[in-house]
Amino acid sequence: MLENQMELHFASISQNEAFARTVAAAFATQLNPTIEELTDIRTAVSEAVTNAIIHGYENDPGQTVILTGEIQGRSIVLSIRDTGRGIENVELARQPFYTSQPNMERSGMGFSVMEAFMDKVVVESSPGQGTVVTLFKQLSQEDDHA
Numbered sequence: 001m002l003e004n005q006m007e008l009h010f011a012s013i014s015q016n017e018a019f020a021r022t023v024a025a026a027f028a029t030q031l032n033p034t035i036e037e038l039t040d041i042r043t044a045v046s047e048a049v050t051n052a053i054i055h056g057y058e059n060d061p062g063q064t065v066i067l068t069g070e071i072q073g074r075s076i077v078l079s080i081r082d083t084g085r086g087i088e089n090v091e092l093a094r095q096p097f098y099t100s101q102p103n104m105e106r107s108g109m110g111f112s113v114m115e116a117f118m119d120k121v122v123v124e125s126s127p128g129q130g131t132v133v134t135l136f137k138q139l140s141q142e143d144d145h146a
Helices: 015-031 035-056 110-117
Strands: 004-011 064-072 075-082 120-126 130-138
Touching: 004 015, 015 035, 015 064, 015 075, 035 064, 035 075, 035 110, 035 130, 110 120
Parallel strands: none
Antiparallel strands: 004 064, 064 075, 075 130, 120 130
């Protein structure tokens, strides 16, 4: 059962990466997460937003990134959406060290980082239409970290 939701639209500029991860963490605080869980959420959202800005929109500040969040029980679901260039081969893009911007000294670890910090990461993308990265995290029970 959906208990809460939010949606945030922001300009595709690097300064908004910190803003988006802070909003996601603030949204998650209603579940009384551990510091580690908050850090995991912040890190994964940061990677997804950075990918949207750098790869999806190629640093075009005139574009908009959308962050949505839902809370269901002790689970949080966060989606980061862009309407940028999309990903030709999602499976290839999810491989460690793969990057579509080698000239920018990108590590190619974005999806690997997201997967390390979240329970599940779903990537939906269509070339020329954009990408949606959905992050799923089940938080510990509140009395587990009292």
